[in-house]
Amino acid sequence: MPTALTDAPTPGSARGFRLALWSIVTVLTLVCAGLVAVNLLNGPRLLGFDVDPAGVVASANQRLVLETNQQLDAVTAEQVTLLPAVPISVDTSTDSIIISFPQPLAYNTDYTVTVTGATGSATGQSSDFEVAFATEEPALFYLSRGAAPDAATGAAKQPDRILRTLIGSNETEPVFEAPYIQEFVPIGAELAVVTLNADLSSTLTRVDSEGVASALTLPGGGGVQDLEAAPGESLLGFRFTSTTDASGPVYENSLFLFDLATGVADPVLGLDAEPVQAIDWGFMPGRAELVAQLYDTTVLLIDPLVESIEADGQLPEPIPLGQFSALTAFAPDGLRIAVSTANAQFVLDLSQGTEDALAAESVVGTTRYTAGLQFLAGGDGFVQRLAEFDPDTGQVRQSLTLVSGGEQPGGEERVVYAPTSGAESIVAFSVSPNDQYLAVQIEPNRDTAESDGYPFEAQATDATTLFVNIATGQITRSVVGFAATW
Template sequence: MSHISISAPPPEAANSMRSFRRTFVLTSVILVVLCGIFLALGYLQGPKLSSAQVDADAVVTSSDQTLRLFANQAIAAVDPAAVTVEPAIDATASSEGDLISVQFGQALDYNTEYTVSVEGVTTLSGGPESTLTYSFTTGEPELYYLDRGEPNDEIIRTGLTSQDRTVVFAGVGIQEFIPVGDVVAFTTAAADRTGTLTLANPDTGVTEQVLLPEAGEVADLDATRSGSLLGFTISSEDPGPIPTISHTLYTVDLDRGRDVVAVNDLDGEPMRVTGWQFVPGTAEIVAVTTESTLVRVDTTTGLIIPLGGYFDFDRVSADGSTAIVNDTTGSAAVTLADGTEVRLHPSRIDGEQPFIGQTDADADGNLVAKMVLVGETGATFSSVLAFDNGEESRVLYQTVGDKGAILDFEVSPNNQFVAVEVQPNVATLDSDQYVMNPRPQSTTTYLVEIATGAVTRSVEGFGAVWR
């Protein structure tokens, strides 16, 4: 019989094993203690900001934009009023899980650093409160305009502060233009006013002419601010007693091809309009029909909502809240959400009562408008662009020596600036004599800050489009 003998480990091995066990136990205890310390510190300090998301370009275009703040752990519901923004604007906060959503009450200013703070943030189990803070700088828009000249007319893109001048497209006889998606749409007109609609791609240099359903004047171009929907009207040169086409409104979705589709009226027939525009930031249309009805049209569903009886269309406000229209008693701002009407009566300028013309009215009732001041004798008058807060009006722009004329204006999407189209001196007859949409050759567009009335820059051209 064999015997198996088990010998004891040498003393050195036993000591090594005991040392390992002591080290392991000690390390485990230290790790537990450290975890406890870190947990205690986290509890004592409260939640922290781990990341944030915001579209710096979108926040300057509309009032429905959101900043998302992510905490390092799940948090309790925050007070909607616990958010502050510097520079000060209205904002509200809501939370779910580790996310705090801050919704801004208005479009933000261009090229501005904002600091957002949410106070009183705690974990789900309570504990100390903390404040989550995040700073970001907003973007600024591109501005397009048309500079007519020899040998070509030029569609120009520039910045709000930059002096860079990029020629997007150059061609002969451009009547109107509008950027849409990756292209620029523009119209030309023959001597008989028969028009063409052309698409130009600035990146490739490729142009294509859109096949139109009828021959006639092509005008009133507009496009959705984002997306690919383009709209325009076609009018017969001589519509006759029973016109087949007269100021008929059409759209074409460039992402889906080149099919030109008539917008239908309440009776199911093609809609004929005296004026129209896309609601900024949407694919909805607002128009005054030749039947003197203000309508809002959902281009997706075809739903048409009548908003009242008016015979003339001015514009949809830059913030998309109202339509400015006219009837036999004057001008009105119609709220697009419910059709509520507010008659427009301008406030006094330095004690004088002005007469109101073209107007932009935001959701708060503030007006940017062309106004005329008549001298005491009635023999002189001044044409100005003014801002009216409902209590008083102040001049934003007035031509030097009242020698010029304010031809048109376009408020920026965030209501911070206005592009003012000016003829510096009406005594000089310098029309470019275009068949449609003629302009003085001296037309200059000034960018004016609405809050201060400061002119920030000027460009030689007209038809300003904010994008």
């Protein structure tokens, strides 16, 4: 007799399988229906949010994005509260709420964002959300020069040091040291440093994030001045002057760009297709162009990058912007620069082709003039250094003032810092990337000050930098050194 297969299904087992399958399908259908009902009866639910704690303090127009589980009706700025309060703008994109910060946020600050009445487009139901995030503080660098050699005691020259620190901390970390450091610029997490040799020629050095230094090849023997780094580009720029015994091409204050990717330095060419000889220059933030001031005070807008080569194989010609006695500052928006003549200061808007004069308000009995300007990253404000000459006393009073409301007349003006004594001088200043602090370089006592004797970028031996809160005018910290750079 044939043997029956033991695993063959029986009519009863097949019917049981079908019943079990239908039971599972029914349960899943009920669960799905329940979830749909829950979504129809409840408002949107927050799935998460995205924000860059470092980016929101580094530049304007950064964003916080809230993601929900439903498509949303438009959320207005009135429905969003940010504490501590700063200006915001709000947009809605399908299931996301996008909160933009026109101004950078404060360092090391806890922020809370509350959204009320966010409504689902399909359900008509509303919900409230609340998220919290903390901002970071970027490191800043400054240069502290060591004491000069002392012939009387035989003491050797103390090394110069580039130090890294935070405004919110009293700790400093040495990043690089050498006998004679002229200047430096940060390049991302690295540094580019100009040091002086015994024959007063320069060495350009790249210092990585681990402190390892490597020399970069210059156009020959010579001196480097006005070192800058292009934001977001692997480019350095500097003015170069050959030594008297240099072989090969001879340069005098010629503008060069150094490509960190290739290790090659090329001259920037001017209207005559010859290397630009500049007395001042700077990169346009966020753009490929640079601005250079020539010996005859002509200011040129130059695009020196090969990516800009036109159809005929030529770089676009430099654009003359006018003749000015000084090239003062570059706005973070990459559209405006500040320039000055002997009698006035102007803001050139390169996107509009306009020129607006900045007139210092007169003070009865004094002659008031501007001497330096730094744009803010958020809005149209700026900080300027003012000097008032009092003919009765023969004294000059300095101050740093915040001007808000744009470059047009009628903007609000407020003193942020003024020297504490008549002998103190404001040498230079810069604004932190988030508009929160001023780094104010001072000479504590001009009557007793001594120069460190460097052939380029000479400074007082007691050069000091104060960090001033722009909102309150409070000095939060001071360091012995200069060239504070974020």
